[in-house]
Amino acid sequence: MTNNKAHLTIGIFCLIATGATSADQSDSRLDALFVTIQQTTSINVANDAENKIWEIWLENDNQQTETRLADGIESMNTDPDKALKVFDELISGTPDFAEAWNKRATLHYLLGDYPASLSDIEKTLALEPRHFGALSGLGLVYWVQGEYLKAKAAFEAVLLVHPHSTGVRRNIERINDHLRANSA
Secondary structure (H helix, E strand, O other): OOHHHHHHHHHHHHHHHHOOOOOOOOOOHHHHHHHHHHHOOOHHHHHHHHHHHHHHHHOOOOHHHHHHHHHHHHHOOOOHHHHHHHHHHHHHHOOOOHHHHHHHHHHHHHOOOHHHHHHHHHHHHHHOOOOHHHHHHHHHHHHHOOOHHHHHHHHHHHHHHOOOOHHHHHHHHHHHHHHHHOOO
């Protein structure tokens, strides 16, 4: 990771910690849903809020864009070349649509193109710093690259946004176990 990318990643974590956001999704429901996730003690309430956030992130004012995104998502496992083409077109036509960047980042991760995944994750987070899916993806990319401290920091950033993410907590535990086992 270049110094610029490292600074961007650190900057994103600072934005999250201070509560500053500049989401590409201007839907007024998002703020209340994030507050719910952060303040509730109920995992069921948190999961419901998370699901609603994902629904909003997948929405777009342009129905054709929304339909194309769904096509790309559906093609990710069956025809990755088609999915990549769809996501490239979406990003070209709607560069401020964070979820198009996030889905392409996921596809790059699945294809093993980690530098491209990191680049798209950084763009996603620049557009929507609270994107817990992209932050988790950042942690997974770092993990697979053996950058365990960066992975742990990314997963911890998820918990600042979504403290009920049990999968992320398990990933942090696994990283801590790995670091302890390999510190000798």
